[in-house]
Amino acid sequence: MKKTLIQVMGFLISTTGWFFVCCTLAMNYWRFTYIGGQGGYWVIKAAWYWTTLWRDCYTDTTAVDNCREYDVLWVINPRNTAERGYIQTVRGLVLFGMALGFFAAIFCFIGMDCTYIGGSERTNDIILLTGALFHFIGGVADVAGYCLFTIRLGRAAFARMSSRGVLRYQIGPPIYLGFVGSFCIILGSILYVVTVYRILVPKRKVDASMPRKPMTAKSYVPLAKSKTLYTEDHTASIHSDLSRPLSKLSGHESRVSHITEISDRDDFV
Structure with a gap:
């Protein structure tokens, strides 16, 4: 009962984490900045610049979005090439983690004790351990993608502090949600491994056919x-x-x- 409960908790936590990660791909405001709102006709002056993994957008106070989709990966301008390169790397890491998470969810669902699909107990444990390994690698890949986006954003912000007229973006809500989801995935994989750690560290076999009589101080007499x-x-x-x-x-x-x-x-x- 205790083993089954831990596996169910791991399944719920890891599934919630993958749901958060999937939501970040469709969310806006991965990075954003705010300009205007002071002096003049504020309805036109205020504006928000924000980006996602797929496009750059501009929104003013009239609630009109003007977006530009990212072009091809390799362009003539070297500056744009570096910009698009790290965006593509973040995409690849997050999508790679999601692909592993899909197979991990299937393996863990089959290998759980409460599903009665895998077969014998040892077979279930091996399948569940494989799914937990996929969960862990996928969660680490997602964390790496979000960290790369954050580090690139912070480096660009600190490098342009002295430059005037250059946009300095802030970290958006999808990044925080992605970090939370990634750590939930890793926590779920750890809970899975806790229930099947006997495969990694098997018990020692004791020969029951040879009973051992405890030696007392009285029975021990030197030769x-x-x-x-x-x-x-x-x-x-x-x-x-x-x-x-x-x-x-x-x-x-x-x-x-x-x-x-x-x-x-x-x-x-």
């Missing part, structure tokens, strides 16, 4: 000491026999002689 005790007892018995009087030994000698006579007679026969 040298046992030999000494045996020798002393044997020597003491010999000395006690020699110290007996002849009257007490006569019966013993008669029995020995009687046995000797019978054995000689048997040999003669």
Whole structure:
């Protein structure tokens, strides 16, 4: 029951994370800036510049959006080439993570104990471990994509602090939502691995056919000491026999002689 509950929690958390990541691809305002609103006719002067992974847009206070789709990756202007290059890298990382997340969700759904699809318990654990690995790699790829976008944005903002007339963008809500979703994905993969860690660290096999008797302090006698005790007892018995009087030994000698006579007679026969 505890294992199944952890797997269900991991499935819900990782699925929520992938939902957040998918939402960021369709959201606007990955980066934005605000200009105007002071002096003059403010209805026309105020404007917002914002971008996504797919286009640059301009919105004024009349609520009219003017957008320009990103052109091809390689263009003649080197500056535009660097700009489009990092955008394409962010796209590739996020989409690569989503592709892995699709297969990871399928594997984890099949390998969970509550679905009864995978087969035996070991087969389910192996499938679930594969899905958890895909979840983890996909989450790391998404984090790398969002970090690359943030680092590029911050570097451009600090490099243009001294330049006048240059737009300095801020980080938009999709980036924060993407970070939250990526960490949810990684957390879900960790919960999956917790339930199947026995595959990575198997139990030691103990041979039950050979019972082990616990050794106590009384039963342990060193070999040298046992030999000494045996020798002393044997020597003491010999000395006690020699110290007996002849009257007490006569019966013993008669029995020995009687046995000797019978054995000689048997040999003669």
